[in-house]
Amino acid sequence: MIGRSARRVAALALFAATAPVVAEAACPPLDEAPRRWVVQGDGTKIHMQPNPRLAGRFAPPGSFLETMACVNDATHPWKVRPFGGGLPGYVSEASIRPARGMDGKIPLGPDRTRARVRRGDFDATATIPCAQNPGEALGTCTARAARGAAGDARVAVTFANGFSRELSFVNGAFIRANATMSGVGTDTAWSLEGDTFVVRVDDQQYRVPTALVLGP
Numbered sequence: 001m002i003g004r005s006a007r008r009v010a011a012l013a014l015f016a017a018t019a020p021v022v023a024e025a026a027c028p029p030l031d032e033a034p035r036r037w038v039v040q041g042d043g044t045k046i047h048m049q050p051n052p053r054l055a056g057r058f059a060p061p062g063s064f065l066e067t068m069a070c071v072n073d074a075t076h077p078w079k080v081r082p083f084g085g086g087l088p089g090y091v092s093e094a095s096i097r098p099a100r101g102m103d104g105k106i107p108l109g110p111d112r113t114r115a116r117v118r119r120g121d122f123d124a125t126a127t128i129p130c131a132q133n134p135g136e137a138l139g140t141c142t143a144r145a146a147r148g149a150a151g152d153a154r155v156a157v158t159f160a161n162g163f164s165r166e167l168s169f170v171n172g173a174f175i176r177a178n179a180t181m182s183g184v185g186t187d188t189a190w191s192l193e194g195d196t197f198v199v200r201v202d203d204q205q206y207r208v209p210t211a212l213v214l215g216p
Contacts, residue, residue: 026072027070027071027072027077028070030067030069030070030109030110031108031109031110032108032109033067033070033108033109034067034098034099034106034107034108035066035067035099035106035107035108035109035110035111035150035152036064036065036066036067036083036098036099036107036170036171037064037065037067037078037080037091037096037097037098037099038062038063038064038065038096038097038098038099039059039060039061039062039063039064039065039095039096040061040095040096040097041061041095042061043058043059043060043061043063043095044058044059044091044092044095044096045057045058045059045091046058046059046065046080046082046086046087046088046089046090046091047076047089047090047091048087048089048090049090050071050073050075050076050077050090056089057086057087057089059082059091063082063083064082064083064099064170065078065080065081065082065083065091065096066080066081066082066083067079067080067110068080068081068088071090073090075092076090076091076092077090077093078090078091078093078096080096083170083175099171100150101149101150101151101152101171102150102151102171102172103149103150103151105149105150107148107149107150107152111148111152111170112148113146113147113148113152113153113154113168114154114166114168116146116154117144117146117154117156117166121146122144122145122146122156123145123146123147123215124144124145124147124212124215125142125143125144125145126142126143126145126209126212127140127141127142127143128140128141128142128143128157128206128207128208128209128212129141129205129206129207130157130159130204130205130206130207131204131205132159132161132163132203132204133203133204134203138205138207139159139160140160141157141158141159141160141206142157142158143155143156143157143158143206143208143212144156144158145212145213147213147214147215150171151169151170151171151172151173151213151214152169152170152171153168153169153213153214154166154167154168154169155167155169155208155212155213157206157208163180165177165178165180165185165201165204165206166178167199167201167206167208169197169213172213172214173190174188174190174197174199176188177201182202182203182204183201183202183203185201185202187201187202188200188201188202192210195209195210195211196208196209196210197209197210197213
């Protein structure tokens with residue numbers, strides 16, 4: 001007679017032999033992955049885990065997502081983060097497509113401008129108009145730019161009193177600033193006036209030449 005343990009092992013072996021095989025997504029090296037994505041169709045959900053059965057937040061069509069990682073999951077292989085803030089999560093590749101930069105090319109790999117700013121590795125320096133407090137007349141600040149591909153850049157601005165702020169630009173548009181004691185950097189407004197980015201972050205005002213951000 002076959003014992004209960006032997007029958008259980010045989011049943012598990014039969015299940016393993018007949019269960020459908022779920023293919024894993026082949027992840028490219030992160031340096032070869034699209035830097036950002038644009039949401040297609042009717043939008044998509046950003047799931048906290050790769051498992052699509054778990055609840056997810058909605059990302060509207062046309063919104064942009066930043067690549068954080070790729071996981072070997074057949075349904076939701078891309079870990080992304082919404083631009084302008086928000087928690088990261090996982091999306092289906094069928095609901096997104098690689099986003100092209102302002103030069104028409106798809107930028108690949110992580111944006112390394114933040115690391116370059118930390119190292120003091122800049123492409124250009126300029127003196128720009130700025131104001132730190134509400135109602136204050138524009139003074140001058142020193143701005144240093146670390147440029148990436150496809151209109152990406154990070155500009156480190158230092159006021160006369162030593163206070164500094166980093167302004168992030170993606171695809172030729174201002175996105176956010178870093179968090180400081182004056183705010184988290186997402187209370188912002190900006191416009192492009194001629195050849196100048198007019199940027200407000202919290203109570204601060206910046207006038208950043210496009211040539212500093214994008215290059216001559």
